[in-house]
Amino acid sequence: MFCYCSYLPCQNPPPMSAPLPASLPFPLLAGRVHEASGPGAASFAILACAQVPGPLLWISEDWQTARLDPAGLASFTDPGRLLLADTANQTDTLAIAEEALKDGAVALVVAEMTRPLNLREGRRLQLAAKTGGATGLCLIPEGMGSNAAETRWQCSPVFDPGRSADSTLMQWEIIKNKKGTLGAWHVRWDATAHRLDVVSPVGLRPGAAALRG
Amino acid sequence: MWFPRLASDRALRLCAVDAPFALTLRQANTERLYDLNRQAEAQGLSRLMPFAEARAFCPALQTRPADPSGDLRFLAGLRRWALRYCPWVGLEGEDGLVLDITGAAHLFGGEEPLLNDMRARLLRAGLETRLGLADSRGAAWALAHYGPRHGQTIAAPGGTAAALDSLPVAALRIDPETTTALQRLGLPTIGALVRASRAPLARRFGQALLTRLDQAMGHRPEAITPWTDPPHFATRLTLPEPIGLTADVMAGLERLLQALCAKLKAQEAGARALSLTLRRVDQNSQVLSLRLAVAMRDPARILPLFARMVEGVDAGFGIDQLRLAATLVEPLPLQQIGDSRAAQPEQLDNLLTRIGTRIGLDQIRRFQPLDSHIPERSFQLVPATEAAPCSDWSAPRPRPLHLFPPEPVTARGTTPPERFRWRRMSLTTGRATGPERIAPEWWGEDQDWRSGIRDYWRVETKQGRRLWMFHTPQRPGWFVQGEFP
Numbered sequence: 001m002f003c004y005c006s007y008l009p010c011q012n013p014p015p016m017s018a019p020l021p022a023s024l025p026f027p028l029l030a031g032r033v034h035e036a037s038g039p040g041a042a043s044f045a046i047l048a049c050a051q052v053p054g055p056l057l058w059i060s061e062d063w064q065t066a067r068l069d070p071a072g073l074a075s076f077t078d079p080g081r082l083l084l085a086d087t088a089n090q091t092d093t094l095a096i097a098e099e100a101l102k103d104g105a106v107a108l109v110v111a112e113m114t115r116p117l118n119l120r121e122g123r124r125l126q127l128a129a130k131t132g133g134a135t136g137l138c139l140i141p142e143g144m145g146s147n148a149a150e151t152r153w154q155c156s157p158v159f160d161p162g163r164s165a166d167s168t169l170m171q172w173e174i175i176k177n178k179k180g181t182l183g184a185w186h187v188r189w190d191a192t193a194h195r196l197d198v199v200s201p202v203g204l205r206p207g208a209a210a211l212r213g
Numbered sequence: 214m215w216f217p218r219l220a221s222d223r224a225l226r227l228c229a230v231d232a233p234f235a236l237t238l239r240q241a242n243t244e245r246l247y248d249l250n251r252q253a254e255a256q257g258l259s260r261l262m263p264f265a266e267a268r269a270f271c272p273a274l275q276t277r278p279a280d281p282s283g284d285l286r287f288l289a290g291l292r293r294w295a296l297r298y299c300p301w302v303g304l305e306g307e308d309g310l311v312l313d314i315t316g317a318a319h320l321f322g323g324e325e326p327l328l329n330d331m332r333a334r335l336l337r338a339g340l341e342t343r344l345g346l347a348d349s350r351g352a353a354w355a356l357a358h359y360g361p362r363h364g365q366t367i368a369a370p371g372g373t374a375a376a377l378d379s380l381p382v383a384a385l386r387i388d389p390e391t392t393t394a395l396q397r398l399g400l401p402t403i404g405a406l407v408r409a410s411r412a413p414l415a416r417r418f419g420q421a422l423l424t425r426l427d428q429a430m431g432h433r434p435e436a437i438t439p440w441t442d443p444p445h446f447a448t449r450l451t452l453p454e455p456i457g458l459t460a461d462v463m464a465g466l467e468r469l470l471q472a473l474c475a476k477l478k479a480q481e482a483g484a485r486a487l488s489l490t491l492r493r494v495d496q497n498s499q500v501l502s503l504r505l506a507v508a509m510r511d512p513a514r515i516l517p518l519f520a521r522m523v524e525g526v527d528a529g530f531g532i533d534q535l536r537l538a539a540t541l542v543e544p545l546p547l548q549q550i551g552d553s554r555a556a557q558p559e560q561l562d563n564l565l566t567r568i569g570t571r572i573g574l575d576q577i578r579r580f581q582p583l584d585s586h587i588p589e590r591s592f593q594l595v596p597a598t599e600a601a602p603c604s605d606w607s608a609p610r611p612r613p614l615h616l617f618p619p620e621p622v623t624a625r626g627t628t629p630p631e632r633f634r635w636r637r638m639s640l641t642t643g644r645a646t647g648p649e650r651i652a653p654e655w656w657g658e659d660q661d662w663r664s665g666i667r668d669y670w671r672v673e674t675k676q677g678r679r680l681w682m683f684h685t686p687q688r689p690g691w692f693v694q695g696e697f698p
Contacts, residue, residue, distance in 0.1 A: 043698035071612035080602035
């Protein structure tokens, strides 16, 4: 995916970036429900939000203390597009997600899950997404996915030794895919160009040996 | 039309008393008589007399507490009743009505029969009434208040001056000091005042007296402010046979909605909240309230929103009355249709309403910026239906994606620790950027910022997590408050 350029200075080489490879199923397939887990799941959801136009719905349970910060969101997408729904329990979360997916007025529905989904619940969400043509994304605790999900992503931030302070490098590993193969990618958000870059893993970049030394 | 004993007549209408009767009102720490009936007046009592004194004069006095706001409501009701005589009816003070019967008197056979009709009807209602009729509003007021009690209180057209000639100057609606002063000057009646020269009067009493005089004589116009009834957004359907099926209730509701929405459309208004009352045969009733995300008046859009709630209704032995009221109404002007862009927000509003019926409309919120440099107070969450989206977000420095209440970390020193434990993870600092010093707002009292200024660092750990940590130099300690993407 990248070419080696020997004339680049070896101390702090810019990592190679490329357009999104065809094998990376991102942006997420519309009309389906996807799942993301891991410490970088929220970042994954925000990047998914940046890929779709129009209003977005983010459903979470009201007891959760971690709150999205609009100032931090602003470098990814316009926080004004985001509608936050606070529910009392997961039943409400599922009902609202189903309603919103079926309606299709919002292009992406992000739902934070706290307990495992059973097959019936997962399937109902899929059918609702199919009816409305909206994309669903469930942020699930690790290992609590539903069999009905279209894709499941394991997302975690990665330390980027060669970059300055604004690094957003993370690893996205697809661990379930109904319509394709599995794989893992290192991606980074380019805040100035508003673009997602796929970069080569840290250890394989040009000049990586010098950094490690 | 003057009701000299409006308050006591109203109280006696509810419960007749054939004895001295008065209403008391607490004014400046003293119970005083607010209003009293004719029998009480005959005993030598008067208004504003202290209650204790009145009891001493007349031990048989019966009293009840006064309710001035209720009297005003009663007067508003009388105003509505008076619309049967003419369309221009306004309030006159706290105990009178003023009617502009121009062009309406002949419907009742002339002015005299009109007044007789009013007097008879009000007497039957138990209200003492004094009526005056004249060319000008001021003259009619004077005749009603100071005219002969049992004689003619109608001033013939053009005969205003003659009718008012012998009335006291107090009938000009002037303050008591002016009245006393005029009497001392030897001008006790309106006729004497008219014949006096105007210039000295204006110098002595100001323009107000002459204005009142001109208004009474009809030289200067005085308008009546007729009240209009606020539109009433409610419809009702009473059924000859009780119904119990969901489909039947929805069909009835559809009829009510069509009538209500037509009313809303005529007023260019839209409903934000509706309440449907279903009365059952056993006189129990159930109220379904629906809050809408946006003002609307389209029956086809509102009807499905009720469906979920109607399904949950217990019909018992059947429902025989439906009443639909718009409890919250907002202006909704007519809009140009055919704009394809307008379809999208409408769909979103419908979705928000449906979600709102489940979790409450206040639970759907959006970000709104606040002017504060404290990270957690630089924004607020407001209900999405009450605020327009705002896209002016700029942070001078990188801000985390997630904010949470500060979580302490065991570390010391003013630079980020090399190794630390957070949420049972052992983390190693790979790179730290900072510090960014944020001081608490001295003008506001905030419990969380008791520890003084904070030095924020962006700490990238070798394990991958990028944390927003801060150090409090005034009370040494390290905390994690957020996480970067």
